[in-house]
Amino acid sequence: MASQEVKLLGFWVSPFSIRVEWALKLKGVDYEYIEEDIFNKSSRLLELNPVHKKVPVLVHDGKVMAESFILLEYIDETWKQDPLLLPQDPYERSKARFWARVAEEKLLEYSFTAMCTHGEKKEQALKSAVEAAEKIEEEMKRNNKKFLGGESIGYLDLAMGWIAYWLPVWEEVGSMQIVDPSQFPATTAWSKRFLDHPVIKQNLPPRDKMLVYFHERRKILGGLV
Amino acid sequence: MAEEVLLFGVWGSPFSRRVEMALKLKGIQYKYFEEELTNKSPTLLKYNPIHKKIPVLVHNGKPIAESQVILEYIDETWKDCPIFPKDPYERANARFWAKFIDEKCLPGIFNACWGEEKQHQNAVKEACEHLKHLENEIGEKKYFGGEAIGFVDIVANIIGYWLGLFEEASGTKLLTREEFPKLSNWADVFVSSCGIKENLPLARDKLIAYFRSRFGTGSTDASK
Numbered sequence: 001m002a003s004q005e006v007k008l009l010g011f012w013v014s015p016f017s018i019r020v021e022w023a024l025k026l027k028g029v030d031y032e033y034i035e036e037d038i039f040n041k042s043s044r045l046l047e048l049n050p051v052h053k054k055v056p057v058l059v060h061d062g063k064v065m066a067e068s069f070i071l072l073e074y075i076d077e078t079w080k081q082d083p084l085l086l087p088q089d090p091y092e093r094s095k096a097r098f099w100a101r102v103a104e105e106k107l108l109e110y111s112f113t114a115m116c117t118h119g120e121k122k123e124q125a126l127k128s129a130v131e132a133a134e135k136i137e138e139e140m141k142r143n144n145k146k147f148l149g150g151e152s153i154g155y156l157d158l159a160m161g162w163i164a165y166w167l168p169v170w171e172e173v174g175s176m177q178i179v180d181p182s183q184f185p186a187t188t189a190w191s192k193r194f195l196d197h198p199v200i201k202q203n204l205p206p207r208d209k210m211l212v213y214f215h216e217r218r219k220i221l222g223g224l225v
Numbered sequence: 226m227a228e229e230v231l232l233f234g235v236w237g238s239p240f241s242r243r244v245e246m247a248l249k250l251k252g253i254q255y256k257y258f259e260e261e262l263t264n265k266s267p268t269l270l271k272y273n274p275i276h277k278k279i280p281v282l283v284h285n286g287k288p289i290a291e292s293q294v295i296l297e298y299i300d301e302t303w304k305d306c307p308i309f310p311k312d313p314y315e316r317a318n319a320r321f322w323a324k325f326i327d328e329k330c331l332p333g334i335f336n337a338c339w340g341e342e343k344q345h346q347n348a349v350k351e352a353c354e355h356l357k358h359l360e361n362e363i364g365e366k367k368y369f370g371g372e373a374i375g376f377v378d379i380v381a382n383i384i385g386y387w388l389g390l391f392e393e394a395s396g397t398k399l400l401t402r403e404e405f406p407k408l409s410n411w412a413d414v415f416v417s418s419c420g421i422k423e424n425l426p427l428a429r430d431k432l433i434a435y436f437r438s439r440f441g442t443g444s445t446d447a448s449k
Contacts (some may be wrong), residue, residue, distance in 0.1 A: 064316045077313035090301035
């Protein structure tokens with residue numbers, strides 16, 4: 001069998017590149033990790049992802065791909081061993097893709113903006129973030145399995161995994177609360193189960209370094225957002 | 226069990242037209258409901274409570290929203306005339322370009338056509354950079370999908386048809402044949418293709434008037 005060469009270009013604190021690492025590790029796929037400094041992008045990254053110039057980038061047997069949700073689907077379609085990340089049923093798959101977008105385009109965007117801004121901009125972003133979190137909470141409540149993917153971690157868990165670990169850091173850095181455990185019991189319980197999973201637990205960036213990093217980002221972006 | 230396929234859309238929307246293109250290419254019978262954006266039906270709000278937007282496809286009572294998500298669902302459910310390639314890498318590539326069109330090209334085009342006047346030059350430059358990526362991607366292919374219309378072609382309906390309307394409504398020209406010969410050629414082939422040409426809103430004047438009333442007459446003085 002031809003050797004399978006898998007490389008992943010990522011950034012230590014990026015929830016986008018880490019969700020791809022989670023997928024590869026859950027499936028037991030060997031890969032070479034290449035850390036990119038996104039503030040000083042290598043010529044290699046610019047060559048491999050000229051359109052967006054971003055991480056993560058996956059290179060599999062010379063084939064170059066980008067965009068984390070797309071990489072999750074590629075990984076699932078290429079390495080068909082358990083855990084199967086996407087459901088088999090087309091309708092269930094459409095729901096997973098739909099909710100992944102809601103979490104990314106609404107909750108993540110507004111939370112990050114709320115973290116970086118002040119005054120009215122912050123209030124508006126916060127309000128929108130909480131609204132998005134409420135919709136996700138209802139979805140979490142409807143799901144009565146261990147994970148959103150069922151008994152094992154799936155695509156939607158990986159897509160939303162940042163909520164369990166990055167969001168609390170952003171809340172602290174931004175002196176705000178979006179997912180109050182008493183108001184969001186289902187999300188909070190799912191977050192705990194997600195972080196307890198051995199593969200996830202062992203593949204998280206150190207919290208203290210994250211706090212320093214995002215405090216710095218908040219200072220820099222606060223003037224621009 | 227009798228199959229019931231409903232589509233909630235808006236006649237002038239490229240997003241709902243994408244879904245119709247896919248349904249028609251695959252020969253799927255469906256019932257169409259025209260929505261008014263300023264007076265959304267309770268049915269639409271019931272089927273898409275999160276975004277309250279069209280298009281929404283309802284298949285045997287199950288609602289699916291977001292045009293690209295709907296297209297994937299359609300291809301996975303009705304296997305005739307596939308719009309996605311089989312190979313995982315080619316599928317990743319198709320998804321990449323579709324995402325690029327909706328998340329980068331489209332906002333860039335809007336910005337160039339209807340953004341702030343003082344940012345106009347930069348906005349046009351950026352929009353053209355995006356189009357250049359598509360020019361390189363289409364290359365010598367007949368369609369983005371190769372020999373047959375695929376997922377990316379359907380998503381690129383905005384570039385193939387609506388872009389011309391935006392240009393006329395706003396007075397900002399982006400897709401010139403000199404700068405983008407391959408993409409312009411693809412657009413010509415696309416709008417005259419079977420399964421596509423019958424499904425484009427042809428009342429151009431009505432659409433142009435609508436875009437002008439909704440977004441303004443454009444960010445250049447040349448729009449008069």
